[in-house]
Amino acid sequence: MSEFxxxxxxxxxLVRGVTDAAMRRHGLHLGQNLVLAALWEADGQTPGAIAATAEVTTPTIVKMANRMSAAGLVVRRRDDRDNRLVRLYLTDAGRALRGPIENEMKSIEAQLTAGLDESEAKALMAVLGRVADNARAQLADPVIDC
Amino acid sequence: MSEFxxxxxxxxxLVRGVTDAAMRRHGLHLGQNLVLAALWEADGQTPGAIAATAEVTTPTIVKMANRMSAAGLVVRRRDDRDNRLVRLYLTDAGRALRGPIENEMKSIEAQLTAGLDESEAKALMAVLGRVADNARAQLADPVIDC
DNA sequence: CAGAGGTCGCTAGCCGGGAAATGACTTGAC
DNA sequence: GTCAAGTCATTTCCCGGCTAGCGACCTCTG
Known part of the structure; x- marks a missing residue:
């Protein structure tokens, strides 16, 4: 068995457990924070664009966005020029969550990296980035396994 | 926003995407490999014990085990002495998957750590272990957030 | 022995995930 | 202008996740 x-x-x-609990304290389901984070950076994005940023598929975002719309965090509107596109826009409630969620994420980071010195945490991020890139390449170019 | x-x-x-695709190639859903791995090590464990090992909750294992039982990978039996307990036992099909899945995991490890030297990979594991321990402690002792 | 407390699995409901399929729309070639 | 190809969101179904709640069973105490 691979120890790695x-x-x-x-x-x-375990990290998922921590972040899930944290998001629930703010009335969010884990994953919805990624939609919000994308829109905090650039309001009015399409589900497909957000899905690409969040490394998930479009149906996942569509479904989440529908629930978030029902919960009053975002609204959905058709694009002015291309009727295929939907764009998601933050509501005041969605915007108001930016501070609390970003603070929460910083707090989680502090908890998870407690006991690591600065260089260890930095190295971890660099290596995780490499792992992510490797995984991304693997998904883009699957092994033909016969 | 926390860069970490x-x-x-x-x-x-991304890692989840890679492992999910790999498990599907062997007819498994991601997560079922954890149940199998636990039983490969110690056949006849209870859902609660497996859940604790896998860092998930018992209902998750119960639901998975029921599907795996239907798929012919495990069988469920009541404990001889304590009628509250169910024990899961591997079938031949479940046992036969050990080689392929363990090889698959080693292959995934190689893909994900490509380009890292041995010391980097080792350090990553050590630091991830620390992160996991921190997360575990956090889940066991939640912050009172009022 | 009786009953309270603890343990275990289970169900139901909700959620985020993916694959597959579909319809609506846009673009480009002829 | 017409139509094929491409793009986008959407729906459906299945899955692993969690919480909440419950019944069955076991253990311990008085």
Whole structure:
């Protein structure tokens, strides 16, 4: 068994548990913060664009956006020029969450990296970036496995 | 916004995509491999024990085990002495997957760590272990956030 | 022995994920 | 102008995740 994958899987599930609980404290489901984060940076994006940024598929974002719309965090409007496109816009409630969620994320970072010195945390980020790039390449160019 | 959390989230989703595709190639859903891995190590465990090992909740394992039972990978039996307990046992098909899945995990590890030297990979595992321990502690002792 | 407290699995409902399929729309070639 | 190809969102279905709640069973205490 791959020890790396064991460690990675365990860390992933635990980190997910922490971030899930944190998002719930603000009335969000884990994942919705990614939609909001994308719109805080650039309001009015399409589901497809957000999906690409968040490394998920469009149906996932469409479904989330519908729930977030029902919850009053975003509104959905058709694009002016291309009737295929929907654009998501923040409501006041959606914008108001920016401070609390960003603070929460900083707080989570501090908790997760407690006991690591600055260089260790920086190295972790660099290596995780490399792992992410490797995974991205793998998804883009799957092994033909016969 | 926490750059660490951005990097971590992105890596997590991409790694999940790679492992999900790999498990599907063997007829598994991502997560079922964790149940199998637990039983490969110690056949006959209870859903609660597997859930604790896998860092998920018991209902998750119960639901997965029911599907895996229907798929012929495990069988469910009541414990001889304590009628509250169910124990999951591997079928031949479940046991036969050990080689392919373990090889697959080693292959994924190689892909994800490509370009990292041995010391970097080792350091990553050590730091991820620390992150996991921190997250675990956080889940066990939640911040009272009023 | 009786009952309270604890343990276990289970169900139901909600959620974010993906794959597959579909309809609506836009663009480009002829 | 027409039509094929491409693009986009949407829906449906299945899945693994969680919380909340419940019943069945076991253990411990008085």
């Amino acid at each position: 994958m064991d460690v990675y899987t365990r860390a992933s599930k | 959390m951005d990097v971590y989230t992105r890596a997590s989703k």
